[in-house]
Amino acid sequence: xxxxxxxxxxxxxxxxxxxxxxxxxxxxxxxxxxxxxxxxxxxxxxxxxxxxxxxxxxxxxxxxxxxxxxxxxxxxxxxxxxxxxxxxxxxxxxxxxxxxxxxxxxxxxxxxxxxxxxxxxxxxxxxxxxxxxxxxxxxxxxxxxxxxxxxxxxxxxxxxxxxxxxxxxxxxxxxxxxxxxxxxxxxxxxxxxxxxxxxxxxxxxxxxxxxxxxxxxxxxxxxxxxxxxxxxxxxx
Amino acid sequence: xxxxxxxxxxxxxxxxxxxxxxxxxxxxxxxxxxxxxxxxxxxxxxxxxxxxxxxxxxxxxxxxxxxxxxxxxxxxxxxxxxxxxxxxxxxxxxxxxxxxxxxxxxxxxxxxxxxxxxxxxxxxxxxxxxxxxxxxxxxxxxxxxxxxxxxxxxxxxxxxxxxxxxxxxxxxxxxxxxxxxxxxxxxxxxxxxxxxxxxx
Numbered sequence: 001x002x003x004x005x006x007x008x009x010x011x012x013x014x015x016x017x018x019x020x021x022x023x024x025x026x027x028x029x030x031x032x033x034x035x036x037x038x039x040x041x042x043x044x045x046x047x048x049x050x051x052x053x054x055x056x057x058x059x060x061x062x063x064x065x066x067x068x069x070x071x072x073x074x075x076x077x078x079x080x081x082x083x084x085x086x087x088x089x090x091x092x093x094x095x096x097x098x099x100x101x102x103x104x105x106x107x108x109x110x111x112x113x114x115x116x117x118x119x120x121x122x123x124x125x126x127x128x129x130x131x132x133x134x135x136x137x138x139x140x141x142x143x144x145x146x147x148x149x150x151x152x153x154x155x156x157x158x159x160x161x162x163x164x165x166x167x168x169x170x171x172x173x174x175x176x177x178x179x180x181x182x183x184x185x186x187x188x189x190x191x192x193x194x195x196x197x198x199x200x201x202x203x204x205x206x207x208x209x210x211x212x213x214x215x216x217x218x219x220x221x222x223x224x225x226x227x228x229x230x231x232x233x234x235x236x
Numbered sequence: 237x238x239x240x241x242x243x244x245x246x247x248x249x250x251x252x253x254x255x256x257x258x259x260x261x262x263x264x265x266x267x268x269x270x271x272x273x274x275x276x277x278x279x280x281x282x283x284x285x286x287x288x289x290x291x292x293x294x295x296x297x298x299x300x301x302x303x304x305x306x307x308x309x310x311x312x313x314x315x316x317x318x319x320x321x322x323x324x325x326x327x328x329x330x331x332x333x334x335x336x337x338x339x340x341x342x343x344x345x346x347x348x349x350x351x352x353x354x355x356x357x358x359x360x361x362x363x364x365x366x367x368x369x370x371x372x373x374x375x376x377x378x379x380x381x382x383x384x385x386x387x388x389x390x391x392x393x394x395x396x397x398x399x400x401x402x403x404x405x406x407x408x409x410x411x412x413x414x415x416x417x418x419x420x421x422x423x424x425x426x427x428x429x430x431x432x433x434x435x436x
Contacts, residue, residue, distance in 0.1 A: 015351055019255055048421050052384045080384050081423025084409065085430070087391035094384055098350055226350040227388075233395070 098225035134206035298343030
């Protein structure tokens, strides 16, 4: 018996399949990361629709549950086109989609991660897009079970003056306890602890911090996806 | 199957590899060619042989032509200070059909695509930078697709050319000629609104 479902989703990846069709990868709200063929998706109408970051109302159909199946979709929010003229946020959008495509298992529902991505895509239009991006990756790590523990210093238990993170445990370390180990710790940007604007170097430190734990705990032995690895060049 | 039948079968297989043709349409095309032997098959054969022998990519811009440098690069009437960067030769031909671009071209041969493993070195961006410097290009027009990959490629090129002292511009995005607002997608409408200009 044929199976089908309807859901909302965000385009993560697209790849041409033959001349007219498209292999679409989305993050749907109730059905997780899901792939399917879009018949005629590489055509004139589909080209604007199936862009990474675009939010769609999806219908997936297949003869059996295990089959790849086919998607049909309608655009609900054109996120990609709104960022075309802004290199940093556009790179952030590409990085977020590439990270999710590389980290999430298929057909496993992650409604919180979907909702966080929707919020990130909206925030990428703001001036503080990079802060939103780093916070989103920290939240993604937490959702995947590798969250940073920034509640107190791992050495002294202090809750103030937290300035570093242990690259092994992901726990915060205060400036005083860091002492001679400072060079081996990852700098902790203050905007991950409180609603403060980023200081000099904070954004690069934030990206390096989340990249380290994504690479070590989630992606290893694979490297960071190329759009994420090159995101730092667009911070200025 | 006879030897002749096998040859026609091979022809059908080859034709089916062409864009726009599947096995059924390739069969129809092969049958048509065989029927129109003198008026179509033989001239087509000669044309294909001619193209195979003489057409090659231009070493300067990447366009296909029978001469190298191509007719566009060799044309003294073309403005040397104006360079249009396109993804594929088909895009160059589309702009040439319009006949409104007086400068020269640079064909990248693709777009940055992490999924397909295409990075800046695969597109020869260093060659483009060197060309802008050696030919004293005043303006580079990035005529790349309005897609995430296309615009990411455009931003990477613009960043690379930042130190060359060349003006970098992109094509406008918005309402196409003959387009009705009711039928446009949200993305096109929002970029058209962003790119609005005063009438008076």
